[in-house]
Amino acid sequence: MGGPMMSPIRWLGWLIPPAEREFILGDLLETYGSRPVALGWGIVRVGMALRLRRDPRLTTHVSPLTKRSDLVGTLLSDVRFALRQLARSPGFSLLAILTLALGIGATTAIYSVVSPVLFRPLPYPGAERIMTFWERGKDGSESNTGFATFLDVERMSASFESVAAISSWQPTLQGSGDPERLSGQRVTRGFFSVLGVRPALGRDFSAEENIRGKHFVVILSHGLWQRRFGADPSVLGRSVTFNGIGYTVVGVLPNSFESLLTPGAVLWAPLAYDTSLPWACRTCRHLRAIGRLKESVTPASAGRELDVISGRLVAEHPTDYPATGMRVVPLQDRLTREVGPALLAVLGAVALVLLIACANVSALLLGRAIQREGEFAIRGALGAAKSRVVRQLLTESVVLAILGGAGGIALAYWGVQGLAALAPPSLPRLSAIGIDGGVLLFTAALSVATGFAFGLVPAFATARPDLFAALRPGGRATGLRSRRFARATLVTGEIALALMLLFGAGLLMRSLHRLLSVNPGFDPAGLLTMEVQTTGPRYQEDPAIRGFFDRARDAVTQIPGVEHAGWTSQLPLGGNFDRYGVQIEGVVLANPANAPSADRYAVTPGYLEAMRIPVQRGRAITEADGTAAPKIVLINQTFAAVAWPNSNPIGARLQVGGPDRPWWTVVGIVGDVRHTSLDEKQAPQIYLPEAQWFSADDAMVLTARTHGDPAQLASAIRAAIRSVDATLPILRVATMEEVVSATAQQHRFAFVLFQVFAVVALLLAAAGIYGVLAGSVTERTRELGIRAALGASRNGLLALVLRQGLALTATGLALGALGSLLLSRFLQRLLFGVGSTDPLTFGWVVAVLMAVALIACWAPAWRATRVSPLEAIRGE
Amino acid sequence: MPSNLGEFEQLVLLALLRLGKDGYGVTVRSELLDHAGRDVSLGTVYKTLLRLEAKGLVLAHVGEPTPARGGRRKKHYVVAARGRTALERSLAALRGMSRGLNPIWGAP
Numbered sequence: 001m002g003g004p005m006m007s008p009i010r011w012l013g014w015l016i017p018p019a020e021r022e023f024i025l026g027d028l029l030e031t032y033g034s035r036p037v038a039l040g041w042g043i044v045r046v047g048m049a050l051r052l053r054r055d056p057r058l059t060t061h062v063s064p065l066t067k068r069s070d071l072v073g074t075l076l077s078d079v080r081f082a083l084r085q086l087a088r089s090p091g092f093s094l095l096a097i098l099t100l101a102l103g104i105g106a107t108t109a110i111y112s113v114v115s116p117v118l119f120r121p122l123p124y125p126g127a128e129r130i131m132t133f134w135e136r137g138k139d140g141s142e143s144n145t146g147f148a149t150f151l152d153v154e155r156m157s158a159s160f161e162s163v164a165a166i167s168s169w170q171p172t173l174q175g176s177g178d179p180e181r182l183s184g185q186r187v188t189r190g191f192f193s194v195l196g197v198r199p200a201l202g203r204d205f206s207a208e209e210n211i212r213g214k215h216f217v218v219i220l221s222h223g224l225w226q227r228r229f230g231a232d233p234s235v236l237g238r239s240v241t242f243n244g245i246g247y248t249v250v251g252v253l254p255n256s257f258e259s260l261l262t263p264g265a266v267l268w269a270p271l272a273y274d275t276s277l278p279w280a281c282r283t284c285r286h287l288r289a290i291g292r293l294k295e296s297v298t299p300a301s302a303g304r305e306l307d308v309i310s311g312r313l314v315a316e317h318p319t320d321y322p323a324t325g326m327r328v329v330p331l332q333d334r335l336t337r338e339v340g341p342a343l344l345a346v347l348g349a350v351a352l353v354l355l356i357a358c359a360n361v362s363a364l365l366l367g368r369a370i371q372r373e374g375e376f377a378i379r380g381a382l383g384a385a386k387s388r389v390v391r392q393l394l395t396e397s398v399v400l401a402i403l404g405g406a407g408g409i410a411l412a413y414w415g416v417q418g419l420a421a422l423a424p425p426s427l428p429r430l431s432a433i434g435i436d437g438g439v440l441l442f443t444a445a446l447s448v449a450t451g452f453a454f455g456l457v458p459a460f461a462t463a464r465p466d467l468f469a470a471l472r473p474g475g476r477a478t479g480l481r482s483r484r485f486a487r488a489t490l491v492t493g494e495i496a497l498a499l500m501l502l503f504g505a506g507l508l509m510r511s512l513h514r515l516l517s518v519n520p521g522f523d524p525a526g527l528l529t530m531e532v533q534t535t536g537p538r539y540q541e542d543p544a545i546r547g548f549f550d551r552a553r554d555a556v557t558q559i560p561g562v563e564h565a566g567w568t569s570q571l572p573l574g575g576n577f578d579r580y581g582v583q584i585e586g587v588v589l590a591n592p593a594n595a596p597s598a599d600r601y602a603v604t605p606g607y608l609e610a611m612r613i614p615v616q617r618g619r620a621i622t623e624a625d626g627t628a629a630p631k632i633v634l635i636n637q638t639f640a641a642v643a644w645p646n647s648n649p650i651g652a653r654l655q656v657g658g659p660d661r662p663w664w665t666v667v668g669i670v671g672d673v674r675h676t677s678l679d680e681k682q683a684p685q686i687y688l689p690e691a692q693w694f695s696a697d698d699a700m701v702l703t704a705r706t707h708g709d710p711a712q713l714a715s716a717i718r719a720a721i722r723s724v725d726a727t728l729p730i731l732r733v734a735t736m737e738e739v740v741s742a743t744a745q746q747h748r749f750a751f752v753l754f755q756v757f758a759v760v761a762l763l764l765a766a767a768g769i770y771g772v773l774a775g776s777v778t779e780r781t782r783e784l785g786i787r788a789a790l791g792a793s794r795n796g797l798l799a800l801v802l803r804q805g806l807a808l809t810a811t812g813l814a815l816g817a818l819g820s821l822l823l824s825r826f827l828q829r830l831l832f833g834v835g836s837t838d839p840l841t842f843g844w845v846v847a848v849l850m851a852v853a854l855i856a857c858w859a860p861a862w863r864a865t866r867v868s869p870l871e872a873i874r875g876e
Numbered sequence: 877m878p879s880n881l882g883e884f885e886q887l888v889l890l891a892l893l894r895l896g897k898d899g900y901g902v903t904v905r906s907e908l909l910d911h912a913g914r915d916v917s918l919g920t921v922y923k924t925l926l927r928l929e930a931k932g933l934v935l936a937h938v939g940e941p942t943p944a945r946g947g948r949r950k951k952h953y954v955v956a957a958r959g960r961t962a963l964e965r966s967l968a969a970l971r972g973m974s975r976g977l978n979p980i981w982g983a984p
Contacts, residue, residue, distance in 0.1 A: 020951070023951035026941075
């Protein structure tokens with residue numbers, strides 16, 4: 001019998017009643033010998049056969065031959081006893097189980113959302129070695145990289161097994177069925193090896209296919225392959241048309257592949273840049289870079305190596321970089337950076353709810369202990385050790401918690417659906433959210449831990465039998481003081497925790513309110529937006545593209561109810577941005593890479609009017625600013641203030657994109673517009689007539705100002721665009737109010753959850769206060785009766801009980817105030833326009849809690865005034 | 877007087893009688909398989925043995941440890957006098973009830 005086998009067998013051996021353990025294990029070893037699996041299974045079967053029986057003689061008798069303790073047997077009988085006890089007081093059990101189900105269910109639901117994002121590795125092999133790397137901006141921020149820089153890093157770095165550069169790609173799929181714009185990525189050859197993914201069908205891109213001109217090949221996601229190509233394996237080698245160009249399908253990715261770098265990406269094509277291309281320069285920073293570290297290399301050492309490489313590049317090309325150094329950030333950190341704070345805050349909040357639920361059940365158990373005092377005293381008298389009684393009580397708590405956990409899982413199943421719907425769009429791994437084995441394991445562990453957490457205090461406070469006092473008729477003074485103190489402590493803690501949650505919810509509510517009342521710089525009410533992409537052989541030339549957008553604008557403007565309509569290359573708060581370096585005439589920079597950068601909008605006449613962006617000085621863009629007219633530009637007030645602090649910018653000239661570009665003359669100043677988000681610092685912005693840009697934008701966003709509800713006009717506007725060309729895809733139809741509200745989604749996510757948790761906490765805390773006071777009034781019936789007999793007025797008695805309740809509340813509030821200071825610091829990153837110690841919010845929250853506490857105190861206090869002196873004394 | 881024996885109890889008692897001094901879990905199980913064609917788990921055998929022991933129908937004593945058992949001892953069972961009496965009653969009842977039924981079954 002080998003050593004390694006012995007220890008699991010010893011553990012499994014606990015299943016067999018100890019009196020027979022040695023003989024039965026011997027028999028099993030003799031039978032199964034060297035087959036460990038059969039042996040283990042045999043032990044389990046014998047254990048079950050002997051444990052799960054109706055005849056107590058089999059296991060409870062102590063064999064005269066041996067005498068050993070039996071952990072499993074005691075546990076089973078404790079569990080049976082606990083279930084009987086719970087069934088005996090169904091009201092108490094149901095209340096406790098529901099409270100726990102609420103706490104455990106909420107925690108489970110939140111955990112199932114947080115875990116795949118923050119705690120579980122990304123769904124790629126060796127995911128911890130996948131890094132993103134970034135150039136450093138002049139303020140130390142992370143910036144995308146240019147192709148020339150990427151090539152140098154690929155050539156010089158020894159830290160990575162492979163690296164890849166990524167650009168986004170939104171081609172329109174043509175052919176059978178409606179044209180459809182898809183989300184994809186253009187990637188260099190190392191992309192799939194960095195992620196550790198191989199196509200399930202076909203192959204990865206070859207080296208040759210990364211050469212310009214040979215790059216018309218595409219790899220499909222499993223989902224796209226199923227949806228558009230009927231999961232037909234013969235799609236390999238077939239030509240598919242994107243934007244009027246034929247691409248050969250060379251591979252299909254496995255179903256399990258999740259695109260995390262560009263959520264929703266369904267197809268991939270080679271990037272196929274070479275350094276001769278104008279957009280492959282060092283300052284053309286529009287590529288994202290990822291790499292897979294070699295086994296022995298840490299992110300920090302890779303960062304140091306890239307810093308050295310960056311130093312050399314800056315020395316060679318001093319005018320191309322705003323700063324020296326590069327940053328290496330693990331992909332997982334980068335993906336979760338945005339949502340991390342919200343998720344952790346929510347996880348913290350739900351932990352508070354669970355704590356409150358525990359405190360509540362603890363208080364319930366303490367209350368019940370009074371009724372069971374006699375039982376424990378008799379057990380003690382019969383010789384039960386204190387440890388044995390504590391074990392019995394803890395078993396009861398854990399059984400309660402496990403029942404609560406089972407209810408919690410049901411709640412969580414339901415809650416997860418809602419969470420996924422509420423989740424901010426930036427939440428990665430949305431598809432991985434759900435109740436799975438890992439979550440169930442977490443819930444099981446959580447339930448057991450919860451059982452101990454709320455069971456320990458009552459168990460020790462109860463299992464201290466004072467035999468004489470407890471058995472004396474009418475007398476139950478034993479441990480009353482310590483238990484009363486324990487309950488008061490628990491309720492105080494509940495109030496403190498509830499205050500913390502309420503304060504968090506209050507701060508988030510105020511932030512959301514502030515955020516949504518930020519003036520975005522345009523008037524979102526009554527605006528409809530939609531994106532149209534020109535595509536196909538008819539739109540190869542700029543005049544054709546511009547002609548379409550002009551005709552479509554005319555058609556839309558003629559619809560009754562449409563006041564103004566215009567096209568823009570970028571929609572504010574639409575999720576994209578287009579930022580260019582701007583050189584101002586007469587301003588000489590030591591390093592042109594330090595030129596201010598501005599959001600560029602290529603717009604048609606009608607856009608500023610439709611958005612109601614005010615022209616503060618000069619003029620707007622008109623029909624006269626055509627392709628052949630002098631190039632003009634409008635700037636926003638922030639740009640004017642930053643670049644011309646003491647002079648009038650009208651008439652000044654600037655270059656957009658680089659020192660070799662043409663000059664544009666400033667003819668007007670317009671109001672600031674929030675572009676990336678409502679809570680971001682205002683950036684410089686420039687508006688150019690679309691007709692004057694050197695190439696036509698093939699996808700534009702329509703903004704239409706309407707009378708009345710803009711959604712009502714959506715189909716009419718769509719029809720007007722279709723009347724010009726019915727084959728082009730119309731995308732992302734939304735009112736501007738929807739667009740604005742979507743940008744606050746992350747704040748809303750945290751807020752809605754805090755709000756739900758705070759309400760639950762408030763209810764639980766109120767139930768806790770009520771329970772303690774009601775119990776105390778019952779216990780003090782005699783005292784209250786005597787007081788009444790001695791002439792205490794009803795108001796006096798009312799005040800007596802209320803005072804007791806309010807003293808608890810006040811202590812809880814004081815503790816909670818301290819806790820709130822701690823908690824709100826974690827919320828800092830989610831707050832907007834409100835301090836983390838905002839006194840106004842705090843005042844409100846305290847008032848709400850006080851009011852709820854008063855209501856909870858009222859019923860017991862009123863009952864105290866109804867105590868009849870006669871009855872109280874006769875009750876003895 | 878102890879209650880009547882169940883069928884499986886009878887089989888186990890018979891197995892112990894056949895085994896003499898060599899009756900313990902493993903041998904009882906193989907005896908049941910060889911002579912009664914019953915392939916039962918050890919758990920079932922122990923359940924019955926322990927019940928018979930608790931009823932005082934069998935006597936147990938501890939044997940020597942052997943290497944094949946990982947140094948564990950055997951618990952031997954022999955049929956007690958009360959067990960023998962109970963078994964004889966049961967068998968007598970069976971014989972009485974089946975007498976004269978041979979023509980119906982056709983054999984023996």
